[in-house]
Amino acid sequence: MPKKIYTIEIAKDVFILVYFATEKGAVGRFVVKLNIIIGDVTFELARYDGGLHEPHLDIIKPDGSKYRTVDYSALENAQAVNVAIQDFSNNWELYLERWKKWVGKRK
Numbered sequence: 001m002p003k004k005i006y007t008i009e010i011a012k013d014v015f016i017l018v019y020f021a022t023e024k025g026a027v028g029r030f031v032v033k034l035n036i037i038i039g040d041v042t043f044e045l046a047r048y049d050g051g052l053h054e055p056h057l058d059i060i061k062p063d064g065s066k067y068r069t070v071d072y073s074a075l076e077n078a079q080a081v082n083v084a085i086q087d088f089s090n091n092w093e094l095y096l097e098r099w100k101k102w103v104g105k106r107k
Contacts, residue, residue, distance in 0.1 A: 001028065008085065013037040014096065016088045020081055027077040030055075032084035034095055045095045048072070048084035055080035057087075059095075062103045 001021045008016040013036055020030035032048040047058045054073035061067050072080050088095070 008089070010034075010089065010092050014092055016085060018081065018085065020077075027081060030077055030081050032081055032088065034088040034092055036096060036099075043099070045092075045099050046088070048080060048087075050077050050080055057084070059098075062099060067102075 001023050003019070003021045005017070005019045008018065010016060015035055015037075017031070017033045017035060019032075021028045029052065030048075030050055034045045034047070036043050036045060043062065044060045044064070046060055048055065049058070050056065050072075054071065055075050055077060056072050057070040059067040059070075072083065075083060
């Protein structure tokens, strides 16, 4: 099963991590994560994934727990990977703003 992993830099210390495996030309298991680096620590803000389950989006809190899961089961895995990259590329500031608000409430 061929695997591919790469990053897309969005802004200083903000990047998208893309991982997927293909089988007979079709995307099987995949993960697309929106991450921020603060100091020496990488935090996951949100994650699209599929393969073991139907495609979905997990919104991640600063403590690493899931805030909410959004169903994307209407999409094929390859479509979900593209949607994830577009979503994070276009809306990363909104994800980051919400995450920072949660960090502020923890103080």
